[in-house]
Amino acid sequence: MSKFGNTLFFENPPVIASFASVCGSKEKQGAIGAFADVALDDDMYGESTYEKAECKMLTKAISVAIEKGGFEERDIDVLISGDLLNQIISAGFAARDYPFPFLGVYSACSTMSESIMLAAMMASSGHISRAIAATGSHFASAERQYRYPLELGCTRPPQSQWTVTGAGATLISSAGDGVKITCATMGRVCDYGVTDVNNMGAAMAPVSAIITP
Amino acid sequence: MTGKTSENYNVNYLRYVKTQDPPTKHFKNCLAAFGVGGLICCIGQFIRYLLEYAGLSGDELAGSTSVILIFLGCLLTGFGVYDRIGRYAGAGSIVPITGFANSVTSPAIEFKTEGWIYGMAAKMFTVAGAIIVFGVCSGVIVGIIYYFL
Numbered sequence: 001m002s003k004f005g006n007t008l009f010f011e012n013p014p015v016i017a018s019f020a021s022v023c024g025s026k027e028k029q030g031a032i033g034a035f036a037d038v039a040l041d042d043d044m045y046g047e048s049t050y051e052k053a054e055c056k057m058l059t060k061a062i063s064v065a066i067e068k069g070g071f072e073e074r075d076i077d078v079l080i081s082g083d084l085l086n087q088i089i090s091a092g093f094a095a096r097d098y099p100f101p102f103l104g105v106y107s108a109c110s111t112m113s114e115s116i117m118l119a120a121m122m123a124s125s126g127h128i129s130r131a132i133a134a135t136g137s138h139f140a141s142a143e144r145q146y147r148y149p150l151e152l153g154c155t156r157p158p159q160s161q162w163t164v165t166g167a168g169a170t171l172i173s174s175a176g177d178g179v180k181i182t183c184a185t186m187g188r189v190c191d192y193g194v195t196d197v198n199n200m201g202a203a204m205a206p207v208s209a210i211i212t213p
Numbered sequence: 214m215t216g217k218t219s220e221n222y223n224v225n226y227l228r229y230v231k232t233q234d235p236p237t238k239h240f241k242n243c244l245a246a247f248g249v250g251g252l253i254c255c256i257g258q259f260i261r262y263l264l265e266y267a268g269l270s271g272d273e274l275a276g277s278t279s280v281i282l283i284f285l286g287c288l289l290t291g292f293g294v295y296d297r298i299g300r301y302a303g304a305g306s307i308v309p310i311t312g313f314a315n316s317v318t319s320p321a322i323e324f325k326t327e328g329w330i331y332g333m334a335a336k337m338f339t340v341a342g343a344i345i346v347f348g349v350c351s352g353v354i355v356g357i358i359y360y361f362l
Contacts, residue, residue, distance in 0.1 A: 049326040144323055151290050151319035152340060153299020153306050155242075158235040193223040194230060202230040 007185040014123035015178035017130070017171045018069025022057040024139065024165025036166070037064050043140065043165055050140040051085065057167035058083070058094040058136035065132060065169035076100045076171075077128035080115040084108065084137050084163070085145055091135070100132075109204060110187060111135045116170060117184040123174040124181075130174070136167030147197055160198030246305030249298065253309045257282050279310055286314030291322065316340040 002009045020037045028039040038060055045053040058081070066073060079098060081091040082105040095102035107114045115133035122128045140150055142163035148154055172181070190207040261278045269277055289295040295315045299306045306312055317337060324336035338345065 051326070148340065149319040149323035151293060151296050151315070151322050153290075153296045153302075153312065153315050153319075155300055155303045158237060159233075192226045194227065199230070199234075202233075206226060 005185075006188070007183050008117075008121065009183045010120060010124040010181060012124050012126070012174065013180040013182045014120045014172050014174050015176050015180050017173035017176050017178045018065050018071070019168070019170040020061045020064035020068055021168045022061045022064075022136075022166055024057075026139070026162070027164060027166055037061075037068070040165075043138070050138050050144070051090065054083065054085070054136050054138035054141050054167070055090040055093045057138070057165075058090055058134060058169075059097055061136065061167040061169040062094065062098070062132055062134050065134070065171045069171050069173075071130065071171065073099055076130050076132055078103060078119070078122065078131045079134065080105060080119050080131060081134040082106045082111040082115065083135060084111075084142050090141075094134075094136075109200070112168060113184075116172065116181070117186070119170075119172040120181040120184060123172050126174065128174070131172050132169055133172060134167065134169035137163050137165070139163045139165045157196075157198055159196075159202075161200050163200075242303050245301055246303045248305065249302035250305035250308060253282075253306065253311055256285075257309070282310050283314040286311030287318045290315045290318040295319075313341060313344065316344070 002011070021035070022038040022040065023033060023036040024040050024043050026043075027033055027036070028041070033039050038057075040057075043053065044050070045056050047053045047056055062079065062081075066076065076098075078101050079095055080103045081095065082088045083090040088104045088106055091104055092102070095104075103118070105111055105115050105118065112133065112135045115135060119131035119133040122131055139162055143150055187207055190210060192203075192206045194203040196202065257278055260281050261274065264274055264277050286295065289298070289311075295306070295311070296319070299312075299315070306315075317340070320339045321333050321337045324332040324339075326332060327336070
């Protein structure tokens with residue numbers, strides 16, 4: 001493994017052996033709905049709370065990713081996962097159902113890319129042979145965590161963005177067929193002083209422009 | 214180049230972000246707020262006339278009207294209707310007393326999943342707490358001024 005700037009280059013590029021995604025009802029109506037493995041009509045996913053639904057979506061994504069790749073749970077060496085809630089509870093509770101170890105990560109919207117990068121580093125260095133990088137979020141639980149209760153009659157400004165209801169999992173293997181991960185760039189924190197809680201995109205965009213490759 | 218040390222960079226970027234935001238339709242919003250807010254007030258006045266007809270007067274009349282409006286606000290929040298009205302009406306449904314009822318009821322419903330005591334009861338005033346604190350404080354200050362006048 002070599003490093004140039006903030007970018008890591010993998011000498012033995014790991015591959016994405018399998019992947020799976022679960023999406024909510026609003027996402028199902030959009031363009032990505034047709035590509036999701038599981039598209040839900042019910043955002044509660046048959047659970048009593050949004051947090052439980054988020055956890056269940058994450059569990060489903062992980063299970064489908066393992067199944068689609070033709071693997072079994074004992075083939076997986078580690079799960080790297082995170083979500084948006086306090087103490088990354090969704091990921092923690094999802095990991096409870098599996099026999100493999102769990103590494104929790106939190107980096108808000110870049111949780112997925114961070115977990116993929118960490119999994120790729122571990123697979124490339126030869127410490128593990130297969131890892132799952134997964135993350136999940138739920139609009140309703142994120143709204144409650146960061147903004148206002150859903151039933152509060154407040155207006156959303158036109159530029160406001162929605163947190164996705166869904167979960168995704170990728171199975172990263174040190175060998176095999178699939179898309180190769182050849183390099184990964186570590187991001188830095190970049191604060192341009194956007195204070196609008198509804199405009200998440202504007203707060204996150206600058207880092208992609210000034211990022212050092 | 215990031216953070217609060219480079220004020221100029223931030224100002225330029227924030228100005229750019231503002232130009233990219235879709236414009237808020239102020240005229241339409243004002244009209245909707247005026248219509249819905251006015252309608253809520255009309256309903257309030259209607260209830261007041263009814264109670265007056267039933268024989269109430271003075272503080273009793275004003276109190277009962279507010280209580281009925283608060284109840285209706287809570288009920289509509291529970292049915293999941295009030296947030297839809299709010300999305301359309303904006304300030305029209307936030308400013309009247311029903312909006313205050315909504316701001317207390319909505320966190321109560323939302324946090325019920327965390328338990329009755331630590332969830333519902335403790336988090337009930339997350340939105341309305343600020344209004345209550347500053348309302349009480351300004352009430353005390355005005356009261357003191359009034360006492361010395």
